[in-house]
Amino acid sequence: MKRLAWVPVCAALWTGCSRSTDIPSYYPLPEFSLTDQAGKSVTLRDxxxxVWVADFIFTSCGGTCPLITAKMRKLQEVLPPEIRLVSITVDPARDTPEILAAYAGEHGAAGDRWLFLTGDKQALYDLCVKGFKLPLDTEGGTAAEPIVHSTRFVLVDKRGEIRGYYSGIEEDELKRLAIDANRLS
Known part of the structure; x- marks a missing residue:
């Protein structure tokens, strides 16, 4: 039944129902240099x-991260292959490229399409808070989720500008994200 719910989304993706100019533009992202799950450098220029969709996770998360990673996998299945997916860790001390590669494999991530990024702690936190304009708290969490972070997906266009924020949990928001991402691609 859940697969049938995606039929209208797929139809809209196929037809490209409206123009990309209908999607607001929020902020340009700052330049960054991070490391992917294969140990390669990834920059904004890369x-x-x-078009790409970003989220923030950490692999030892016992709270929302597994759920939003599963939703990202769903996006991998329904979005055209030219749209990139980018999961950025908020726990770089633990999430090495090797750990991220294992996590990516566990979640069925296509390595050439879905990147898992890590890097310098301050650079990651600045990118999350100042670049993506998302909340991040490394001290107010629980045992299951010691790092409190956003569960939003962020849509980024071909120029590196943020074009939308979407709940990573609500199904209707994911459908809207899929439609908007296709319109920008």
């Missing part, structure tokens, strides 16, 4: 020319 993602230029592609």
């Amino acid at each position: 993602l230029a020319g592609r």
Whole structure:
């Protein structure tokens, strides 16, 4: 039954129901340099020319991260292959490229399409809070989720500008994200 719920989304993706100019533009992202699950450097310039969807997770999370990672996998299944997916850790001390590679494998991530990024702690936190304008708290969490972070997906256009924020939990928001991402691609 859940697969049938995605039929209208797929139809809208196929037809490209409206223009990308209908999607607001929020902020340009700052330049960054992070490391992916294969140990390769990834910069904003490397993602230029592609639409991409970002989220923030950490692999030892016992709270919302497994849920939003499962939703990202769903996006991997329904979005066209030219749209990139980018999961950025908020726990770089633990989430090494090797740990991220294992996590990516556990969640069925296509390595050439779905990147898992880590890097310098301060650079990651600045990117989350100042670049993506998302909340992050490393001291107010619980035992299950010691790092409190946003569960939003962020849509980024080919120029590196944020074009939308979407709940990573609500199904209707994911459908809207899929439609908007296709319109930008």
